[in-house]
Amino acid sequence: MELWRLVQTWLWILLSGHSVMTSLSPMENVTRLLNQLLTNYHKEVRPGFGGDPLRIETDILVRSMGPVLETEMSYSMQCYLRQRWHDERLKFNLENITKVTLSTAFLKYIWKPNTYFLNGRRSTQHNITTPNVFVRISADGSIYMSRRITIRASCPMKLMNYPMDRPVCPLIIGGYGYTTKDVMYIWKVSSGPSPVEVYNDLTMSQFDMDFIQSMNFTQSSHMGEFSILAVDFHLERHLGFFILQTYLPCTLIVCLSWVSFWINRDAAPARVLLGKLRPHHYNGIVY
Incomplete structure (x- = not known):
């Protein structure tokens, strides 16, 4: 008899909870859902x-690039870094809601x-x-995150054939602290033929x-093996620019x-005037 009362009590709780969820507005349902998802959630794990x-699926959309500085062996670019991963702890089941877009404050509470x-x-x-x-x-626990960032990275150049050379500027991406036993970075092809697209x-x-050439590999260290993503931007110089500016x-x-x-x-005055027009060199600088 007591077991039957206990079953009735649990059924009443479930039915009452379902009725409350269905009577709430969509925004209130999402708020209640997020509170439930973050209960006993440990973002350190x-x-x-x-x-x-x-698996961390990654792709990049390059919005702009430059400047490329030979003096510093570096380059800059503005891009959207987009990553996707799966977290079973964030699965949910809401009627007519399969995806929820959240503010950046939500990132403080999840891994x-x-x-x-x-x-x-x-x-x-x-x-x-x-x-x-x-x-x-998403309802299945998939997370999509996109960040707009400006990257300044090193770009080793061989300037022996300058300005006829073709620089290759790399971008190397990895995870800080997680080896391949925990995290694997993988390029994801979204719409185009390459995971790295440009406007x-x-x-x-x-x-x-x-x-553009993309690749993924592992890199060994005393801490173990780490998953690495790399992309090489193969550049070609504008000869017209250097013809007008240098040659x-x-x-x-x-x-x-x-x-x-x-x-x-x-004609001494003409020679003096022409001598003043000639460039003077000092420590490699033309005056």
Whole structure:
């Protein structure tokens, strides 16, 4: 008899909870859902801890690129870094709701990959007028996160053939602290043929984007093996830019210096004026 009363009590609780959820507005349902999901949620523990490595699917959309500085062996670009992973603890079941878009404050309470750029120098995330981060969770526990960031990374160049060379600027992405036993980074192809896409209107003053090559591999250290994503931006210099900025001015200056051979040696004022127009070199700088 007592067992039957206990069953009746549990049924009443379930039915009353269901009636409350169905009577609430969609916004109130989502609020109640998030509170339930974050109860007993430990963001310090990665999803699927103790099981297979967590897959972090990554792709990049490049919005703009430049400048590329030979003096510092570096380059800058603005892009959208987009990542996807699966967290069973965030699964939910709401009627007519399969995906929920959330604010950036939600990221403070859940686990997220600690992605960083191995060859980065001074990278920043855009926060004007609000943090440029997009977060969305699905009913099956899938999480999609997109960040708008400006990356400044090192770009080793071989300038022996400058300006006829073709620089290759790499971007190396990895996880800080998680080995391949816990996290695996994987390139994800979204819409185009490559996981790294660029806007059609992307232009640079001195370079053309020749092609983009992406790869993933593992890197060993004394801490273990780490999953690495890499992308190489193959650039080609604008010869027209260097013809107008370097070759043509130098050619005109050399031709101007030859005029002194046709000036009468008795015309001292003309020679003095032409000598003042000639470039003077000091420590590699033209004055």
